Amino acid sequence: MAVDHPSGIDEIPEPSSSRRELLPRTVVVIGAGPSGLAAARELERAGHRVTVLEEQDAVAGKCRSVDVDGRAYDLGGHICTNQYVRTAELVTELDVETERTSRYRVIDAAGATASRQAMAFLRDTEAFGRYRALREREFPRIAEPGLAHSARALSAPVGRWLADHGLESMADSFGTGWTAAGYGHLDDGVPALYFVKYAEMTGLLTPGSGLLGHEGAFTVVGGFGALWGRVADELKDVRCAVRVTSVERRPDGVRVHTDSGPVEADDLVLAVPLDRVLAVLDATEEERDLAARIRTHAYHTTLATAPGLPADAFYFLAAHTASRASRGHCVSYHHRYPDTEVRTFYSYGRPEDVSTLLADDVAGLGGRLAEVHLERAWAFMPHFAGADLAAGALERLDALQGHNHTYHVGGLPAFELIECAVAHAQDLARRHFPTPGGTLTS
Ligand SMILES: Cc1cc2nc3c(=O)[nH]c(=O)nc-3n(C[C@H](O)[C@H](O)[C@H](O)COP(=O)(O)OP(=O)(O)OC[C@H]3O[C@@H](n4cnc5c(N)ncnc54)[C@H](O)[C@@H]3O)c2cc1C
Numbered sequence: 001m002a003v004d005h006p007s008g009i010d011e012i013p014e015p016s017s018s019r020r021e022l023l024p025r026t027v028v029v030i031g032a033g034p035s036g037l038a039a040a041r042e043l044e045r046a047g048h049r050v051t052v053l054e055e056q057d058a059v060a061g062k063c064r065s066v067d068v069d070g071r072a073y074d075l076g077g078h079i080c081t082n083q084y085v086r087t088a089e090l091v092t093e094l095d096v097e098t099e100r101t102s103r104y105r106v107i108d109a110a111g112a113t114a115s116r117q118a119m120a121f122l123r124d125t126e127a128f129g130r131y132r133a134l135r136e137r138e139f140p141r142i143a144e145p146g147l148a149h150s151a152r153a154l155s156a157p158v159g160r161w162l163a164d165h166g167l168e169s170m171a172d173s174f175g176t177g178w179t180a181a182g183y184g185h186l187d188d189g190v191p192a193l194y195f196v197k198y199a200e201m202t203g204l205l206t207p208g209s210g211l212l213g214h215e216g217a218f219t220v221v222g223g224f225g226a227l228w229g230r231v232a233d234e235l236k237d238v239r240c241a242v243r244v245t246s247v248e249r250r251p252d253g254v255r256v257h258t259d260s261g262p263v264e265a266d267d268l269v270l271a272v273p274l275d276r277v278l279a280v281l282d283a284t285e286e287e288r289d290l291a292a293r294i295r296t297h298a299y300h301t302t303l304a305t306a307p308g309l310p311a312d313a314f315y316f317l318a319a320h321t322a323s324r325a326s327r328g329h330c331v332s333y334h335h336r337y338p339d340t341e342v343r344t345f346y347s348y349g350r351p352e353d354v355s356t357l358l359a360d361d362v363a364g365l366g367g368r369l370a371e372v373h374l375e376r377a378w379a380f381m382p383h384f385a386g387a388d389l390a391a392g393a394l395e396r397l398d399a400l401q402g403h404n405h406t407y408h409v410g411g412l413p414a415f416e417l418i419e420c421a422v423a424h425a426q427d428l429a430r431r432h433f434p435t436p437g438g439t440l441t442s
Contacts (some may be wrong), residue, residue, distance in 0.1 A: 006363070010441075011117055011392070012305050017414035019413050022434050022435070022436050022437060023050060023427045023436055024047050024153055024276075024436040025043075025048045025049070025265075025266045025267055025433060025436075026048070026049045026050075026051075026253075026264070026265040026266045026267070027040075027043050027048055027049070027051075027126075027265055027266065027267045027268070027269060027433070028048045028050075028051050028052075028053065028254060028256050028263050028265040028267075028269070029043075029050060029051070029052045029268075029269040029270050029271055030053050030055070030244060030247075030256070030268070030269070030270055030271060030272055030277060031052075031053075031054065031061065031270070031272040031373050031410070032052050032053075032054035032056075032059035032060070032061065032218075032228070032238060032240065032270030032271075033059075033060065033061020033062060033063065033228075033230060033252055033271060033410070033421070034060075034061060034063055034077070034228060034418050034422055034425075035061075035271040035273075035409040035410040035411075035414070035421040035422070035424070035425040036054075036061075036269065036271030036272075036409070036410075036425070037052070037054055037059060037228055037231045037232060037235070037238075038086075038090070038097075038231070038409075038421065038422040038426050038429075039269050039271060039407075039409050039425040039426070039428065039429045040052050040235050040238075040269075040427040041231055041235065041423070042426045042429035042430060043133040043269075043433055044235055044236065045279060045428070046430075046433055046434070046435045046436070047435055047437070048433055048436070049236070049237075049238070050235065050264065050353065051238075051263050052232070052235060052237065052238040052239065053197045053210065053239055053242045053244060053256065053258060053263065054238065054239065054240045054241075054242065054243070055088075055241070055243055056240060056241070057174075057238055057241045058225070058229075059225075059229060059231075059232040059238060059240065060224070060225040060229065061076075061228075061229050061278075062075075062076035062077055062104050062378060062380075062416075063076055063077040063078065063225055063227075063228055063418065064225050065078075065222075065223025065224055065225035065226065066078060066223075066303065066373075066374060067223075068303065068342055068373055068435075069338055069340065069342075071336075071342070072222045072225075072226070073223065073252065073335075073336065073342065073344055074219070074223055074224050074225070074344070075301045075303065075344070075374070075376050076301065076376075077224060077376065077417070077418045078099050078219045078220065078223070078224035079217050079219055079419065080098075080101075080217060080218050080419065081202055081203035081207050081216075081221060081419075082203040082211055082216070082217075083200070083201050083202075083203045083206075083208070083419060084185055084208070084255075084418065084419040084424060085211065085213060085419070085423075086419060086422045086423045087419050087422055088211040088212050089094045089178060090227070090422065091212060091220070091227065092212070094230045094231065094234075096220055096226065096227050096230060097220070097221040097222070097240045098212050098214065098218045098219065098220055098221060099218065099219060099220075099221050100214050100215075100216060100217065100218055100219075101216070101217040101218060101219045101314070102312065102313050102314045102334065102335070102336055103312075103313045103314070104116070104117055104177070104313065104314050104315075104316065105117075105199040105310070105313040105314070105316070106176055106315070106316045106318055107310065107313050107315050107316070107317050107318060107319075107365065108318050108319075109319045109322070110136035110317045110319075111317075111319060111364055111365050111366075112261055112278070113304040114310050116177065117173070117177065117316070117415060118172060119173050119204065120169050120172060120173055120262050121167075121169040121170045121172065121173035121174070122204060122205075122297070124274070124337055125435075127166060127167055127168075127169045127170065128164060130166060130167070130283065131165070131167060131170060131205075131362065134165060135196075138153040138154075139153045139154055139196065139253075140196060142196055142199050142200055143155060143206070144156075144416060144422065145396055145412060145423040145424040145427050146413055146414060146424050146427075147193060147194075147197065147383075147415055148395050148398045148413065149398070150193060150196070150197075151191075151193055151384075151392075151393075151394045151395070152389065152390060152392070153191070154191060154192040154193035154196055154389075155191050155193065155387075155389035156191065156192050156386060156387045157189040157190065157191065157192070157265070157386055158184075158186055158189075158190055158191065158192045158194070158195040159171075159186045159187050159189075159193035161195075161305060162186070162192070162195075163381070165180070169200070171186055174195070174198070174199045174202070175321070176316045176318060176321045177202070177316060178195060179316075179321040179331055180196055180316040180317070180321055180331045180332035180346065181198070181332070181346075182295070182297060182299040182346065182348070182378070182380045182381060182416075183195070183198055183381055183416070184297055184324075184381070185321070185322075185323055185324040185326075185327075186356045187323055187324055188324040189384070189385070189386070189409065190383070190388050191384075191385070191386040193389060194381070194383055194415065197415045197417075197420070198348060198415075198417070201415075201417050201419060201420065202389060203217075205341065215399055216352065223423070224418075229289070239260070241284065242258040242260055243258060243260065244256055244257070244258050244277070244280050245257045245258060245259060245280060246280050246281075247268065247281045247282060248282055249268065249282055249404040249405055253265060253266045253267075253405060254266070254267060254268045254405050254406075256361075257270070259334060260399050266405065267405045267406070267407065267433075268406045268407070269406075269407045269408075269409060269428075270406060270407065270408050270409070270410075271409050271410050271425070272410060273294055273296075273379075273382040273410060273411065273412045274287055274290055274291040274294065274408070274412070275291040275294045275382075276379075278291045282367065284358065284403075284404065286396065286400065287400070288398055290393060290400075291320030292387070293384055293388045293393055293414060294382050294383070294384065295377070295382070295383055295384065295385060296379040296380055296381060296382050297348060297379075297380045297381050298349060298351075298377065298378075298379070298380070299346065299347075299377075299378045299380035299381075300346065300347045300348070300349075300351065300354045300375065300376065300377050300378065301344055301345070301346060301374075301375070301376045301378070302343075302345040302346075302347070302354065302358055302372060302374070303342065303343075303344050303372070303373045303374040303375075304342070304343060304345060304358075304369055304370070304372045305340075305341050305342050305343075305360050305370045305371040305373070306341060306342075306343050306345075306367050306368060306369050306370060307341040307367060307368055307370060308366050308367035309333070309335070309343065309361075309362065309365050309366065309367035310335075310365065311338055311345060312335055313333050314332065314334045314335075315332060315333050315334075315335070316331070316332045317329075317330060317331055317333075317361070317365075320361070326356060327348045327349040327360055328347065328348070328349035328350065328353030328356075328357045329347060329349075329357050330345050330346065330347045330358055330361040330362070331346055331347060331355070332345075332346045333345045334346075334377050341370070342373070344359040350376070351377055354375075355372075355375065366383075380416060381411060381416040382410070382411045382412040382416070383411075383412070383416075384412075394413065394424075397412065397413055398413065401428065401432065402432060405429055405440075407432060409421070409424055409425040410425075
């Protein structure tokens with residue numbers, strides 16, 4: 001029987017015995033992006049039985065790749081840094097081929113010159129030293145999987161936090177890349193937590209040895225989607241193009257109703273942010289309240305043939321990354337294959353503005369938008385506002401793990417980067433679903 005929880009959660013009581021034999025569990029995972037697939041892989045390897053449900057016709061989520069004229073283009077996540085240890089392990093275990101990523105260049109505000117990113121912060125010994133001391137004192141666990149451990153210390157808006165700590169050179173060095181990658185503008189009030197996590201994950205603050213034989217960043221040959229396809233191929237039960245119509249959680253387990261029949265399981269892993277499944281979930285008051293606080297950025301990928309532009313690099317556009325007033329304009333583009341004119345463009349804002357402004361932005365840089373192959377809008381970077389972080393929203397989400405047989409992975413608890421999603425999902429699976437056969441003493 002469900003019992004009332006002080007915070008409004010209908011909690012399902014644990015078995016009363018103090019010594020439980022660990023039995024294989026059945027688990028349904030909703031969402032086949034990196035988080036859901038990493039969790040499912042970990043669960044299956046530990047001996048549990050897993051069904052993954054994905055609403056799209058293919059796996060990979062925001063790491064999907066598509067083919068144009070025989071070349072693979074990544075629509076979303078694909079750049080891995082020297083901090084991507086778990087991703088590199090996965091790549092090695094699945095014997096997936098990797099290659100170095102394109103170089104980065106910043107096109108100046110006038111659109112006249114392209115130069116390397118200014119990394120003055122790393123040479124600014126005073127400011128960098130101040131950052132390191134601040135990190136040690138206030139958010140020493142920032143590099144560990146998850147975000148809750150550092151949320152309260154970094155709940156201030158990033159622009160203010162950087163100014164308060166005299167870290168303007170950090171803003172100069174990381175702000176352009178941060179904005180170009182979809183995380184927001186430094187003047188839009190996103191909490192410092194996310195900026196600092198991003199900066200740490202670039203690997204530039206804590207240079208380590210490279211991974212998989214690459215000195216710098218690496219990616220998957222043939223598109224990042226291929227990695228997730230390989231993970232899914234090894235799993236026993238991954239179902240794509242399935243619509244979840246309702247989720248019922250009871251004391252003895254979970255029943256997920258879909259347009260192709262119900263799936264019963266002991267436990268449920270939500271590998272999608274709560275707000276994306278709220279309409280079908282028998283949600284508690286606590287879940288509803290947290291879901292209502294989730295924010296995302298409207299971020300877009302446009303895959304297009306556009307000759308005449310600066311080539312053979314990942315370009316950040318200084319003119320449109322400096323302020324949120326430029327929303328709608330293209331903030332970056334990637335020219336991956338020098339022998340084609342196909343590029344992936346990235347923009348924030350309303351879809352109608354993005355498609356209108358892209359042709360102008362391309363023309364402004366001396367190019368021509370010849371053919372748009374595909375446009376994709378993302379609800380990017382699920383996150384909480386500063387006031388919610390300060391009030392403990394991420395700790396509340398963590399406290400929900402296991403309640404009503406339900407677990408949460410993905411960008412909201414982990415941060416919107418592949419490595420963060422994978423590491424958090426793997427750790428959650430290892431912590432909450434031990435290998436069957438042993439005993440658990442509580
Ligand atoms: C343009 C772009 C560029 C990026 N670049 C990088 C990069 O270079 N490096 C990097 O590390 N990261 C990058 N990222 C971020 C990275 O792709 C994400 O952090 C990662 O994909 C998150 O994985 P996830 O499984 O948590 O979520 P997602 O990848 O969003 O997967 C969630 C899955 O759940 C499915 N789903 C949603 N609702 C339902 C439902 N109701 N029922 C069933 N299924 C559902 C979705 O279809 C999706 O397949 C980028 C993302 C984008 C969009």
